[in-house]
Every structure is written in C-alpha cells, then in structure tokens.
Amino acid sequence: MSTPKFKSIIALRIKASVASESEAQEDTLRLRKMEDPSSLTLATGRGAKRREEPVVSGLLAIYLILKWFSASTYKLAHIPTIGSSGMISSYRDAFRFFQHGHEMIDEGYKKHYETAFKVATISRWLVIVSGPQMHDDIRRATDDQLSFRDAVVDMLQTDYTIGPQNRIDPYHVKVVRAPLTRKFGAQFSDILDEISQAFKDLLKPAKENEWITVPAFISARNIVCRTSNRLFVGLPLCRDIDYKTFNENFTMDVVKKAQIINTFPAVLKPIVGRLVTKVQSNIRRTVSHLGPMMQAHLDQYNKPKDEAQSTNQSNDLISWLLEEAKESQRTLNDLAARILNVNFASIHTTSMGLTNILYDLAMYPEYVEPMREEVKAIVKTEGWTKSSIGKMRKVDSFVKESQRLASNSFVTMRKALKDFTFSNGVTVPAGTYLAVASLSTHLDENNYDNAHEFKGFRFADVREEEGEGTKHQMVSLSPDFLTFGTGRHACPGRFLAASQLKATLAHVLLNYDVELANKDGSRPKSIWTMGQVAPNMTADVKFRKRVL
Numbered sequence: 001m002s003t004p005k006f007k008s009i010i011a012l013r014i015k016a017s018v019a020s021e022s023e024a025q026e027d028t029l030r031l032r033k034m035e036d037p038s039s040l041t042l043a044t045g046r047g048a049k050r051r052e053e054p055v056v057s058g059l060l061a062i063y064l065i066l067k068w069f070s071a072s073t074y075k076l077a078h079i080p081t082i083g084s085s086g087m088i089s090s091y092r093d094a095f096r097f098f099q100h101g102h103e104m105i106d107e108g109y110k111k112h113y114e115t116a117f118k119v120a121t122i123s124r125w126l127v128i129v130s131g132p133q134m135h136d137d138i139r140r141a142t143d144d145q146l147s148f149r150d151a152v153v154d155m156l157q158t159d160y161t162i163g164p165q166n167r168i169d170p171y172h173v174k175v176v177r178a179p180l181t182r183k184f185g186a187q188f189s190d191i192l193d194e195i196s197q198a199f200k201d202l203l204k205p206a207k208e209n210e211w212i213t214v215p216a217f218i219s220a221r222n223i224v225c226r227t228s229n230r231l232f233v234g235l236p237l238c239r240d241i242d243y244k245t246f247n248e249n250f251t252m253d254v255v256k257k258a259q260i261i262n263t264f265p266a267v268l269k270p271i272v273g274r275l276v277t278k279v280q281s282n283i284r285r286t287v288s289h290l291g292p293m294m295q296a297h298l299d300q301y302n303k304p305k306d307e308a309q310s311t312n313q314s315n316d317l318i319s320w321l322l323e324e325a326k327e328s329q330r331t332l333n334d335l336a337a338r339i340l341n342v343n344f345a346s347i348h349t350t351s352m353g354l355t356n357i358l359y360d361l362a363m364y365p366e367y368v369e370p371m372r373e374e375v376k377a378i379v380k381t382e383g384w385t386k387s388s389i390g391k392m393r394k395v396d397s398f399v400k401e402s403q404r405l406a407s408n409s410f411v412t413m414r415k416a417l418k419d420f421t422f423s424n425g426v427t428v429p430a431g432t433y434l435a436v437a438s439l440s441t442h443l444d445e446n447n448y449d450n451a452h453e454f455k456g457f458r459f460a461d462v463r464e465e466e467g468e469g470t471k472h473q474m475v476s477l478s479p480d481f482l483t484f485g486t487g488r489h490a491c492p493g494r495f496l497a498a499s500q501l502k503a504t505l506a507h508v509l510l511n512y513d514v515e516l517a518n519k520d521g522s523r524p525k526s527i528w529t530m531g532q533v534a535p536n537m538t539a540d541v542k543f544r545k546r547v548l
C-alpha cells in the first residue's frame with residue numbers, strides 16, 4: 001500500500017472514531033472502498049490515470065522547451081564558451097570560475113580575440129569582448145543600450161548591500177565627476193598633511209636606522225581611508241577609530257554579501273538580501289558620526305542666499321553633495337548614504353593600488369633613486385601642490401605600471417537593455433552581461449613590449465617623445481589601458497586616486513626606505529576571486545626612516 005493512501009486510511013479511522021454517527025457511516029463506507037483493492041481501481045480509474053500521464057508529461061516537456069528557448073543559455077548559443085555550455089555541466093565551470101576565472105578569461109581572449117566569448121558564473125553568463133573596436137562600441141553605446149547602472153545594481157546587489165540610491169538617482173557620481181575633481185586641488189595641503197601624519201602614527205617609535213615591520217594592506221587601507229576622509233569630512237572625523245574602521249570594512253562587507261545574494265535565484269534574492277545585510281543600520285551608524293556636521297551644513301544651506309554665501313566656508317563632500325541634491329534628498333539619511341557610497345567606491349580600490357605600489361617599490365629598488373631625484377627637484381622649485389605632483393612623470397609612470405600589471409581580468413561591466421550588435425556583427429540579446437578583458441589586454445605583446453615585465457618608466461619614456469606628453473599619463477583612458485574602465489562611466493574618481501597615490505609614493509620616497517618582510521624576497525602572491533584580483537592582504541612590508 002502506498003504511503004499517502006496509508007495515511008488517508010489512518011486519518012479516516014481516527015475521524016470515524018470521534019465523528020457523529022452519520023458522518024461515521026459515510027467515512028466507514030469510504031474506508032471500506034479504499035481498503036478494497038478492486039474498488040480502488042474503480043474509484044480512481046487506473047485507465048484515467050494512464051490517460052492523464054501523457055498530458056502531464058507533455059505539459060512539462062512544453063514548459064521545459066519554452067524555458068530553454070527563453071533561457072540565456074539558448075539565446076547566447078552562438079557565442080563560444082570557455083568550458084561547458086550544458087545547462088547542468090556549466091555549473092561545474094561556474095565553480096571553476098571562482099578561483100580560475102582569470103585563467104578562463106585569458107584563454108578566451110587568446111582564442112577569440114576581437115570577438116566575444118562567454119563564461120559561466122554561478123548566477124549568470126558573462127560575455128567578454130576584446131579588441132579596440134569592440135571597446136569603442138561599448139564606449140559609444142548609450143545607457144539605454146548598455147547600462148552600467150543595471151549591471152552594478154545586479155552584480156553588487158546594491159539595493160540590499162548599499163542602498164537604493166545607486167539605482168534611483170546616483171547624483172553622488174556627478175559630484176565626484178565635477179565638484180570633487182575640480183575642487184580637491186584647493187584642499188591638497190590637507191591631503192598631504194594627512195599622508196604625513198598617517199605615516200608618523202603608523203611608524204611611531206621609529207629610531208634612526210631601525211626597520212619597522214607593518215602589514216602592507218591594512219596599513220595602506222588605513223592611510224587611504226584617513227587621507228580620503230580628510231577631504232570628504234575633514235578633521236577630527238577622518239582620524240576617528242570607529243568611523244574609520246566602519247568605512248574600511250564596509251566595502252569588503254558589500255562585496256562578500258553581494259556574492260552570497262548572487263548565488264540565490266531571482267525570487268529569493270529579496271529575502272536573502274534582507275536577511276544577510278543591514279543597510280539601515282549602516283546609514284544610522286554613519287549618521288551617528290556625521291549627524292551634527294551634516295546638520296550644520298543643512299542649516300547653512302537653508303539660510304537666505306546672500307547670508308549663506310557670505311558665511312559659507314566649507315569645501316567638503318557634504319557641501320558639494322548639497323549643491324547637487326534635490327530638495328527631497330537634503331536629509332541626514334540620504335546624505336549619509338551618499339557619503340557611504342563614495343567611500344565604498346574610493347577606499348578599497350585606492351588601498352589595493354597603494355599596497356601594490358609598496359610591493360613593487362620593494363621588489364624593484366632600481367627605480368627608487370631616479371624617482372627620488374625627480375621628486376626632490378620638482379618640490380624644490382614648485383613646492384608640494386597638486387600641480388607639482390602632476391609634473392612627476394616618473395612617479396606617474398611607476399604607479400601606472402603597477403596598476404597595469406595588477407589589473408582585474410575584466411572591467412567595464414554593462415547589461416544590455418536591448419539586443420546589441422557590435423560593429424563586427426556580433427549580437428548579444430537584451431539581458432546579457434558584458435565586460436572587456438582588461439588584464440589580457442594589458443599583457444598583450446601587441447600592446448606592450450615585454451608585456452609581462454615590470455618596467456617602471458615604460459610610460460615616462462614614451463611621454464618624452466614628440467606629441468606624447470599627456471596621452472600616456474595615468475589618468476588617460478585608452479583601449480589598451482583599462483584600469484579605470486572606458487567611456488562615459490569610466491572612473492570619475494581617477495584624478496583624485498592618481499594624485500593621492502602619487503603624493504603618497506612621493507612622500508615615501510623622500511622619507512623612507514621600503515623592503516619586503518618575507519624571507520625569500522618574492523612578491524607576495526595576489527588573490528584571485530571570480531576574475532577580480534586583490535593584492536596579498538596578509539604580507540608585511542618594512543619601513544626605515546631615512547636620514548635627511
């Protein structure tokens with residue numbers, strides 16, 4: 001007897017024992033029928049069941065076929081795959097992508113240069129393109145064709161990890177692009193002061209000739225968080241331990257939580273998203289630090305125009321945000337969310353850049369003296385300003401070379417909102433996630449001589465050539481240097497990041513000698529996750545104060 005039938009009989013037996021007489025009679029009759037095998041055949045109709053089976057199987061088959069034809073696996077069947085394209089077997093490669101994504105993308109770049117290939121990730125197919133023409137097609141595409149915003153919202157699950165401001169009206173991006181970039185030069189002495197103070201605090205008890213060992217990544221992140229926030233919110237908050245630690249950890253937390261949410265199907269994402277993240281409490285924590293300062297800015301902003309203009313002294317992120325915000329966005333919570341967003345975009349990226357620079361400085365000491373000479377000569381004639389830092393070509397080149405080799409394997413994520421055809425005829429359907437193969441482009445011998453080699457002055461040397469003065473500086477975008485992405489969504493913070501990194505390197509060059517702390521002297525191994533790279537986060541570096 002099958003288990004459900006057995007359960008029904010037990011239920012009827014119990015019911016019969018407690019029901020009224022007539023109900024009990026009815027149930028007893030039904031019970032007899034169920035216990036009698038012949039009545040069972042008559043009651044349910046074995047023939048009828050047989051007739052239903054093909055209908056159910058047919059409907060299921062139609063459903064699966066329709067699902068297959070509407071699935072991205074089918075729609076992207078014309079794009080070659082690195083690994084398997086099977087509906088089930090592609091999941092095996094999606095797991096491989098976790099650790100080996102960069103190798104899979106490099107394999108695809110070599111096999112399918114100047115066209116497209118796809119790789120499976122746990123939540124979606126990712127189509128990777130390469131070659132200057134395809135990069136240019138992405139650069140020219142409008143936001144309603146290839147959307148940066150939709151890609152970021154999905155990849156980082158920003159509604160749950162950072163807040164809806166990224167999707168609804170990310171005006172803080174405009175603030176980074178215009179007022180922040182235009183005005184940070186005026187605050188450059190503060191940034192330099194914070195760099196210098198951060199190193200003093202980090203290497204406090206340094207005596208002459210003494211080497212001090214510190215964890216490279218944690219120290220770099222601390223220096224970057226302090227200097228960025230000196231510009232964003234000023235003293236004393238930029239040095240506040242709780243505010244700093246919170247902002248330093250926030251980015252890592254967003255990335256980790258987005259990965260967790262992305263492993264769940266779309267219908268479950270809102271539930272998992274709300275369970276694993278804490279957007280509102282992050283905003284509350286930011287308000288707990290910045291509340292009085294933001295309120296003072298709001299009060300100032302709300303004064304009558306002439307009075308506000310004559311008394312306004314502030315030149316920080318809050319004042320720039322207020323200038324751009326709509327009336328409904330001038331609230332403590334909304335401002336706090338924007339400040340969190342800008343910290344998210346800037347701290348982790350710039351700290352990883354600085355960690356790589358420290359590793360490269362220690363690995364290639366032959367570049368130290370020529371850079372030191374350059375810094376000394378420029379500072380002697382022009383002092384320490386944003387503009388003088390901009391003239392340090394060797395320093396710029398060293399930082400750019402470090403970024404070139406430490407690149408993610410793909411950047412410039414876009415989501416196709418309509419079917420999109422590249423100029424070489426490759427078409428991707430609406431809903432496709434696209435990116436460009438950045439590291440492979442940076443390691444392509446057709447783009448760079450001895451592309452795998454670290455040549456600190458590679459870019460400074462070409463800048464010496466006629467007419468090449470600005471094209472090869474770190475902040476310039478080009479199809480063969482993709483660290484900051486491409487097109488209208490290329491990193492708007494790159495001018496600040498480049499100045500900050502170069503100023504920090506210049507400060508280190510003049511004040512310290514740097515060495516790796518590991519015994520064999522090899523460059524600490526980078527960590528790869530899903531095609532994204534991070535410098536080694538546990539290795540140490542040593543600093544020794546120079547006698548000036």
Ligand code: HEM
Pocket residue numbers: 148172173176342345346347349350353411412413482483484485486487488489490491492493494496497
């Ligand atoms: C070395 C440091 C940095 C690197 C490597 C970097 C890299 C990038 C990349 C690859 C993109 C996407 C571009 C694209 O898809 O085409 C991006 C976007 C962005 N970055 Fe950066 N970034 C850095 C520093 C900063 C800083 C310091 C800020 C803020 C002050 C910032 C703010 C942003 C913002 C707001 C966007 C989004 C742009 C948009 O929505 O259009 N970044 N960054």
